[in-house]
Amino acid sequence: MEIVVLRLGHRLSRDKRVSTHVALVARAFGAKEIIFANIYEKEIEERVKRVCEIFGGKFQVNSTEKPRELVLEWRKKGGVVVHLTMYGVPLLEKVNELREEKKIMVVVGAEKVPGWVYEVSDYNISVTNQPHSEIAALAVFLDRLFDGREIYFKYPNAKVKILPSEKGKKVIAI
Numbered sequence: 001m002e003i004v005v006l007r008l009g010h011r012l013s014r015d016k017r018v019s020t021h022v023a024l025v026a027r028a029f030g031a032k033e034i035i036f037a038n039i040y041e042k043e044i045e046e047r048v049k050r051v052c053e054i055f056g057g058k059f060q061v062n063s064t065e066k067p068r069e070l071v072l073e074w075r076k077k078g079g080v081v082v083h084l085t086m087y088g089v090p091l092l093e094k095v096n097e098l099r100e101e102k103k104i105m106v107v108v109g110a111e112k113v114p115g116w117v118y119e120v121s122d123y124n125i126s127v128t129n130q131p132h133s134e135i136a137a138l139a140v141f142l143d144r145l146f147d148g149r150e151i152y153f154k155y156p157n158a159k160v161k162i163l164p165s166e167k168g169k170k171v172i173a174i
């Protein structure tokens with residue numbers, strides 16, 4: 001399954017850490033790409049790329065100035081769009097249906113998400129109907145989608161490997 005995350009509404013500087021974490025969660029939980037809408041902060045891209053160099057994989061970081069067109073194009077090519085929002089339908093009611101899809105674009109916001117996102121999305125999905133965080137919503141969504149299998153995903157061309165251990169840190173260079 002191909003997953004792309006679209007991050008809307010980053011507030012410059014203020015959201016740098018949150019957006020970086022959205023990207024790192026997207027990568028670690030099995031997405032192949034993150035696209036930032038209307039922003040480009042080099043530091044975010046550099047941080048995520050550094051993680052990829054060390055921990056492997058082919059995760060991509062991109063940006064767009066035309067998120068609406070991007071979403072419509074994705075749908076035209078047969079992908080589905082899932083917008084994560086506290087106002088949506090509970091995740092557990094749709095997750096089985098979503099597991100059948102081949103290409104999913106997951107949209108997460110920062111502040112208020114523009115109305116068109118609710119309209120053009122195939123699914124508006126909630127991870128609880130309480131307000132919380134795009135990082136948490138994305139993590140829970142991907143974890144449920146992959147049914148926990150992302151815990152064991154391997155990333156090719158890593159420079160290090162972590163040996164899971166009960167105590168301390170065991171890291172080997174590859």
Ligand SMILES: C[S@@+](CC[C@H](N)C(=O)[O-])C[C@H]1O[C@@H](n2cnc3c(N)ncnc32)[C@H](O)[C@@H]1O
Pocket residue numbers: 083084085086087107108109110111112113125126127128129130131132133134135137
């Ligand atoms: C800080 S919240 C913004 C909440 C804002 N009041 C709104 O209109 O959606 C930032 C993003 O986190 C995600 N999010 C927050 N709570 C969520 C929930 N309960 N379920 C799904 N996504 C959520 C959404 O993608 C939202 O755009």
